[in-house]
Amino acid sequence: DSGVTQTPKHLITATGQRVTLRCSPRSGDLSVYWYQQSLDQGLQFLIQYYNGEERAKGNILERFSAQQFPDLHSELNLSSLELGDSALYFCASSVGPEQFFGPGTRLTVL
């Protein structure tokens, strides 16, 4: 158990819909990262927040957005969903050089 929690574990939705994935980092970790893992693209870094502020952006689509709240939990919002957005979404947190990953949310878009 990494100490990072993600909800929900599974999400099934339809194309065009909007969903929100939630991540609670380890206690005391100020950085939160979001990653997407799909069969064809592998594990890709999406975005990082540090203490409430966006720190770095990766291959995040404009339809996707994220935020980190004062209690340091983070949410990843995915809108206008397409079939290709079906993937595992991981959140990670860190305070030092090691990133701790959560168990992931499996999103299926039908």
Add this chain to the structure above:
Amino acid sequence: DAKTTQPPSMDCAEGRAANLPCNHSTISGNEYVYWYRQIHSQGPQYIIHGLKNNETNEMASLIITEDRKSSTLILPHATLRDTAVYYCIVTRYSGAGSYQLTFGKGTKLSVIP
């Protein structure tokens, strides 16, 4: 971040040492070598990282060549639970828990009974 090259797959007998190579010939002086692994579809797990010197922890050892262009992750006594995809990642660590991981395809290690 520098690119890395790893063999797509390797086998290792249970109880033997697993040596996983990684080439990173374009690594810069301030870039670290990280190793993570992913067991099935679980979240990736940190193993070890280093800059220049060899490193060892309770999970593994990391051997970095003197020119830093390649490294080897060593699992001293592989068990069936070590079957996973192992990722070698080179990245710049900017402090305060701030760095990004660029995952490649990794090496699929199969530990055989």
